[in-house]
Amino acid sequence: MEQLTVSVCHSLKIIPVDRLMRFARYHSRVILMFVGTPDDAAAVPGSVRISTATDKGIIKKKITFDRSGVSDSAADILESYKCQRLVATYVDENGNTRVAGSPDFPLTLDYTTGDGVFAVTLSGEDTQPDGYLAD
Secondary structure, eight states: OOOOOOOOOEEEEEEEGGGEEEEEEETTEEEEEESSOOEEOOBOTTOOEEEEEEETTEEEEEEEEEEOOOOHHHHHHHHHHHTSOEEEEEEOTTSOEEEEOOSSSOBEEEEEEETTEEEEEEEEEESSOOEEEOO
């Protein structure tokens, strides 16, 4: 039996939909082309949690994470994300890069502060599970 390394989700990146040049989905694969580079979410290591729930064929997605460095400039960045449609990429427990959200089913961001960190939530609904980023 092949050994499998399992870790927590990590390497969360945020991409505003208006920076996407191309988004294509073929079965479980997603092809992304965008202007610039994805924004690092600056998630505290070990804090990224992915959850999904299904309701009548609609998949409700939620990505929560903590972001340290509570400051006015960091709050401004998060505030700008609150009024944008977003797509996120992350590395899952098995080392696969996954894509959450799409131009048709974007994620939204909300956050609160407490205990010296921003508690950030990306959420949205989709008809398909998070895709695997194609090479």
